[in-house]
Amino acid sequence: MEDESHNNTLPNGFNTGSPESPFLKTSTTTTQHNKEQDRFLPIANVGRIMKKVIPPNGKISKDAKETVQECVSEFISFVTGEASDKCQREKRKTINGDDVIWAITTLGFEDYVEPLKTYLQKYKEIEGEKLSIPKQMRSEQRLQQHHNNYHDQNNQPFNGAYASSNLISQPPYVPTDQKFSLTFSPNSIQSQLRQQDQIDSVGHWYE
Amino acid sequence: MDQNKQGEAAEGGNIGHPAHGKNQEEQSNPMIAPTNPPKKKSLEEQLNDFWAAQREEAKMTTNFKTHSLPLSRIKKIIKTDKDVKMISAETPVVFAKACEMFIKELTIRAWANTEARKGKILSQRDLVSAISQTASFDFLDDIMPKDAGLPRTSIASTENAYLNMPPQQNVAGLPYDAPTMAFPNLNHHAPN
Numbered sequence: 001m002e003d004e005s006h007n008n009t010l011p012n013g014f015n016t017g018s019p020e021s022p023f024l025k026t027s028t029t030t031t032q033h034n035k036e037q038d039r040f041l042p043i044a045n046v047g048r049i050m051k052k053v054i055p056p057n058g059k060i061s062k063d064a065k066e067t068v069q070e071c072v073s074e075f076i077s078f079v080t081g082e083a084s085d086k087c088q089r090e091k092r093k094t095i096n097g098d099d100v101i102w103a104i105t106t107l108g109f110e111d112y113v114e115p116l117k118t119y120l121q122k123y124k125e126i127e128g129e130k131l132s133i134p135k136q137m138r139s140e141q142r143l144q145q146h147h148n149n150y151h152d153q154n155n156q157p158f159n160g161a162y163a164s165s166n167l168i169s170q171p172p173y174v175p176t177d178q179k180f181s182l183t184f185s186p187n188s189i190q191s192q193l194r195q196q197d198q199i200d201s202v203g204h205w206y207e
Numbered sequence: 208m209d210q211n212k213q214g215e216a217a218e219g220g221n222i223g224h225p226a227h228g229k230n231q232e233e234q235s236n237p238m239i240a241p242t243n244p245p246k247k248k249s250l251e252e253q254l255n256d257f258w259a260a261q262r263e264e265a266k267m268t269t270n271f272k273t274h275s276l277p278l279s280r281i282k283k284i285i286k287t288d289k290d291v292k293m294i295s296a297e298t299p300v301v302f303a304k305a306c307e308m309f310i311k312e313l314t315i316r317a318w319a320n321t322e323a324r325k326g327k328i329l330s331q332r333d334l335v336s337a338i339s340q341t342a343s344f345d346f347l348d349d350i351m352p353k354d355a356g357l358p359r360t361s362i363a364s365t366e367n368a369y370l371n372m373p374p375q376q377n378v379a380g381l382p383y384d385a386p387t388m389a390f391p392n393l394n395h396h397a398p399n
Contacts, residue, residue: 038283041306045276049307050314050329053257058318059328067331068310071338071347075309076284076302078346084290095285097297104305108343111258112308118265119304123297126271 040069079103097123250319257315261308274303281306316341 047065054060082103083095097120105113278299285291285302314329316337321329335351338344 038280039287041276041280041284046310049275049310053311053314054318054329057327058321061328061330063331064317064329064334067334067351068313070350071313071334072306072310073284074347074350075306076281077288079302079305080285080288080291084288088290094293094295095291095298096295097301100298100301100305107346109305109309111254111261111312112305115258115261115265115308116301116304118262119268120297120301122265122268123271123300126269127297 040073043069046072079107082107250316253315253319254312257311265304271300274300275307276303278303313337313344 043062043065046068047060050060050065050068051058079100080095080103083099086099086102087093087095101113101116101120104116281299281302282294285294285299313334317333318329320333320336321327324333326333331352338347338351
């Protein structure tokens with residue numbers, strides 16, 4: 001395919017998908033002629049993995065590491081092509097982990113399937129726990145994009161504001177019998193006391 | 208004589224532990240009678256042990272934040288396929304694990320060839336031999352140099368042979384139809 005990519009987004013970042021799509025929609029291809037380095041996994045990582053399965057006194061030539069670099073990129077493209085074809089047949093746009101495992105099975109790597117299924121299952125369990133506990137995660141260099149994706153899903157504030165309840169205040173009782181007041185009184189203090197007596201003793205207006 | 212390759216394979220699958228304290232006594236002894244071309248365990252036994260270790264390791268994985276391979280680079284390689292539109296967050300994680308196992312399987316098979324020729328250094332031709340002997344690696348035939356019969360270990364001639372490879376794809380014998388093959392990788396040999 002000779003057509004050049006038109007999804008030139010951030011050079012090193014990623015572009016989140018539309019609100020309808022919770023999955024990552026990324027296109028980091030800036031030009032048709034990418035840097036050669038970008039098309040291979042780092043030779044240091046490849047060499048480190050290779051050394052794990054040879055004797056300690058064994059050595060690996062640089063051309064062998066470079067050859068394995070190319071083989072791994074070919075492996076990724078090989079599996080990706082098969083998984084992508086499957087998604088297109090099923091009218092799906094997103095390649096997920098199960099599609100990758102299916103492609104690996106189809107392409108003759110049966111021994112890989114059981115470890116990968118176990119690995120993916122545990123990954124989903126752990127990521128699922130992260131989803132249910134929204135918190136501010138510290139910056140993870142390699143999984144930053146994934147965290148951003150999950151964080152967006154959990155970034156919904158709680159809208160259930162509790163309505164404030166008002167106290168039902170009853171109107172104060174105004175006694176109506178205070179309307180009657182003595183007009184003639186030799187002493188104001190006595191007058192107040194008599195008023196109280198009148199209030200306290202019902203039915204006795206005059207002593 | 209039973210050289211302990213099992214510990215090597217089992218420990219090799221442990222992420223984050225590059226140092227090996229075991230197998231110090233393992234030496235390549237040319238005096239041993241070559242009843243089996245690989246003087247250690249047979250390749251079949253090594254691979255059986257390797258896959259058993261991989262299955263156990265996958266069960267014990269709890270940290271998915273650190274990977275032996277960078278996810279961003281894996282994502283770039285996936286996106287070189289123009290047909291790929293979107294990938295879920297888990298896809299590069301699965302690929303990281305698959306690629307690690309692929310590298311290890313390929314290296315184990317190649318090292319068996321190194322031992323068969325009594326070598327100490329795993330070289331490109333050991334990889335070429337391993338790939339030609341493994342059916343599931345047929346998809347790599349196109350990117351391999353065609354000098355498997357090279358009698359001498361000559362890096363210069365290997366480089367020349369690689370650079371002078373014809374770019375056309377040899378479709379004969381391919382078990383699959385791969386229209387979405389991204390890069391032939393023939394004219395982009397990494398500089399030394």
